[in-house]
Amino acid sequence: MAKHFAAAPGAGIRTGTTVLAAEVRKGLANQLAHPLGHIVTLAISVMMYLGLQYVMGQGDMRDDLLPATLIAIGAYWFLQYSGQVMVADLIEEKRSGTFAAALMSPAPPWVAMCGRLVTATVFALPIAVLASLVPALAVGIEIPWRWSALVPYLLLAANILAFTFLMAAIAIRNPMTGALHSLLTSLVLMLNGAFMPLALYPEWMAAAARLLPTTLAIEAINLVLFEGGSLASVWSGGTLPLLIAHTAVLAALGAWLFRRNRRLAIAEGRVGQY
Amino acid sequence: MPAPAIAITDLTKRYGDSGPLAVDGVSLTVEPGSVIGFLGPNGAGKTTTIKILAGLLSATSGTASLGGFDVVRQRASAMAQFGAVLEGSRNVYWTLSSWQNLIYFGRLKGLRRSAAAARAERLLTDLGLWERRHEKVGGFSRGMQQKVAIAAALIADPAIILLDEPTLGLDVAATRTVKDLIRALARDEGKTILLTTHQLDVVEELCDRVAVIREGRFVTDLPTGTLLSQFRKHDHYEIRVEARTEPVVLPDGFTAARGDEDTVITGQVQDGDDLYALIESLRGQGLPLRSLAQIQPNLEAVFLSLVEEPARG
Numbered sequence: 001m002a003k004h005f006a007a008a009p010g011a012g013i014r015t016g017t018t019v020l021a022a023e024v025r026k027g028l029a030n031q032l033a034h035p036l037g038h039i040v041t042l043a044i045s046v047m048m049y050l051g052l053q054y055v056m057g058q059g060d061m062r063d064d065l066l067p068a069t070l071i072a073i074g075a076y077w078f079l080q081y082s083g084q085v086m087v088a089d090l091i092e093e094k095r096s097g098t099f100a101a102a103l104m105s106p107a108p109p110w111v112a113m114c115g116r117l118v119t120a121t122v123f124a125l126p127i128a129v130l131a132s133l134v135p136a137l138a139v140g141i142e143i144p145w146r147w148s149a150l151v152p153y154l155l156l157a158a159n160i161l162a163f164t165f166l167m168a169a170i171a172i173r174n175p176m177t178g179a180l181h182s183l184l185t186s187l188v189l190m191l192n193g194a195f196m197p198l199a200l201y202p203e204w205m206a207a208a209a210r211l212l213p214t215t216l217a218i219e220a221i222n223l224v225l226f227e228g229g230s231l232a233s234v235w236s237g238g239t240l241p242l243l244i245a246h247t248a249v250l251a252a253l254g255a256w257l258f259r260r261n262r263r264l265a266i267a268e269g270r271v272g273q274y
Numbered sequence: 275m276p277a278p279a280i281a282i283t284d285l286t287k288r289y290g291d292s293g294p295l296a297v298d299g300v301s302l303t304v305e306p307g308s309v310i311g312f313l314g315p316n317g318a319g320k321t322t323t324i325k326i327l328a329g330l331l332s333a334t335s336g337t338a339s340l341g342g343f344d345v346v347r348q349r350a351s352a353m354a355q356f357g358a359v360l361e362g363s364r365n366v367y368w369t370l371s372s373w374q375n376l377i378y379f380g381r382l383k384g385l386r387r388s389a390a391a392a393r394a395e396r397l398l399t400d401l402g403l404w405e406r407r408h409e410k411v412g413g414f415s416r417g418m419q420q421k422v423a424i425a426a427a428l429i430a431d432p433a434i435i436l437l438d439e440p441t442l443g444l445d446v447a448a449t450r451t452v453k454d455l456i457r458a459l460a461r462d463e464g465k466t467i468l469l470t471t472h473q474l475d476v477v478e479e480l481c482d483r484v485a486v487i488r489e490g491r492f493v494t495d496l497p498t499g500t501l502l503s504q505f506r507k508h509d510h511y512e513i514r515v516e517a518r519t520e521p522v523v524l525p526d527g528f529t530a531a532r533g534d535e536d537t538v539i540t541g542q543v544q545d546g547d548d549l550y551a552l553i554e555s556l557r558g559q560g561l562p563l564r565s566l567a568q569i570q571p572n573l574e575a576v577f578l579s580l581v582e583e584p585a586r587g
Contacts, residue, residue, distance in 0.1 A: 012350065015384035022381030026370070033369035033410070097363025101426070104328050104358060105382045106350040269289065269322070269331045273363065 023115025100272020277342025417448025
C-alpha cells in the first residue's frame, strides 16, 4: 500500500530551490517554444528605434540624441519582455489551468513567483541588450562606460522588476491586467526618453513621466554617463533617492497585493483559474 | 493505525458573504488504498471539495487533511501527499513536450532531477508515449494529452490521487486507457483514489465505495456493492416472450414493450405465486417464454434516484 510522508526537516530549502530552478527552466522553455516570434520582435524593435530616431532627427541621425535614447529603448524592451514572462504568461496560465497545477507544490507559493521573476530577468535582459546592441552596431552609437553607472543600471533593473512584480500581483485576480500593462508600457515607450531625452519634454510631461517605471533610472544613468555626474551629485540632486523610493514603493505594493490577492483568490476559488 | 488517506471534517464553503453554501458540513474519511467515487450533479460541491483538498480553495469552516496532514496548517507536507488532475483544466503545458512537463511537475513536487527523469521514463513507457516524449503536448490528441496530465499527477509517486472528471471529453478508446490506468493504480500500486466523473459505469467498475453529494451535502456514502444491493428490487422482474402482434393481457402494474424479436414485460410481483401465475397466463396466451430475470439496478439508476429525490427542507 502506498505510504504517506511528511516533509523532512530541511526539505523546505531544498524543495524551494528545486522548485525555483524548475520554474525558471520551464519559463525559459515556454518562451523559447516559439523563437521565431522573438526574432521578428527584435527585428521590428531595431527598425522601430532607428526609424523613430530618423524622424526625430528630421531626416538625420542626431549623434547627441542617440546614446541616451538607446539606453531608454533598451530599458523599454527589458520592461516589455519582463511583462511577457511575468504578466502575460501568468494570465495565459491562469486561463488555461496550468497555473493551478503549478500551485500544488510543497514549496511556498511565493517561490514560484520568484522563479518567474528570475525567468523574467534571465530572458528579458539578453533581449534588451540585443535590442540595444544591434542598432548601436548598425549606426555606430557609442555609449560611454563608468563604473559608477552600475548603481543606476542595477536600480533600473530593480525598478523594472518591481513594476513587473506589481503587475503580476494584480494579475492574480484580474485578467484585465494585461491591457493595463500594455497601456503603461506604451506610455513608458513614449515618455521614458526612447523618443528623445526627457530634458526636451515640457516640464509637466517630464514630471508625469517620472512616475512611470524606468524614467528616473534612465535620468540617473544619463546624469552619470553623459553629464559626468558623480553618484553623490545624483543623490543630492534628488534623482537617486526618488528612484530608490519609487522602486521600494512598487516592490512593497507588489508584495502587499500579492499576499492580499492570493488570499482573496483562494477564498474565491480563483487562485488557479479566473 | 495509519492515518486516513483523506479526512474531511464538517467542511463548509460559502462563496462570498451571502452566497449559497457550495459545501455544507461535509465529513468524509477515506482509508489508504481505497478507490472512492465522488458523485453528484453539476454544482453539487464535488469540485469545490477537491479544490479545498488540493489547497486551491479555502474552506469557510471545517478541516481537510491528506495523509494525516492538514492542507492549511501543514500545507507543505499535505501537498507532497497527492497528485491531481483537475476538471476543465489543461493541467499540463501544451508548449512543452511530455518529457519537459513531467520533469517540471516532478521538480515542482520536490523530486531531484534524476529521480524525476527515472519516474518520467517509466510512466511515459507504460502509457505508450515514450517514442513521442519530445513532441509538444499541444500536438497530441485529447486522449494523449489526458495521459500526460495523469502522468504529471503521478510523477512524484503520490499515495493519493485526486481525479476530477479524468475521462471528460475522451473517446471510447481513450476512456478505456484511462480506466485501465486507474485500475492498475488502485489494484497494483495500492493508491488511494478520489474519482469524480459523470461516467457511472467507470465508477461502478473501479470504485470500492461511492459517496453522492447533492446541494453540498452527502446523500449517501456506502461501499459500491452495499449501495447497489440497497436499491436492488427483489420483486421486480423482466420477462421476455416471443413477439406477437396481438396485445398481451397482463396483470395490473405490468407493462409490455414489443421489439422485433421479443416482447419485454416488466413489473412487480407480490410473491412467488404471483410470478408463477403470470408465467402460466403468458403460456395460456401462447407466448413462448424466452427469459426471466430479476431487475438489477445499475449505479446510474441508483444515482438518479438519489439525486432526483425531493430536496430536504
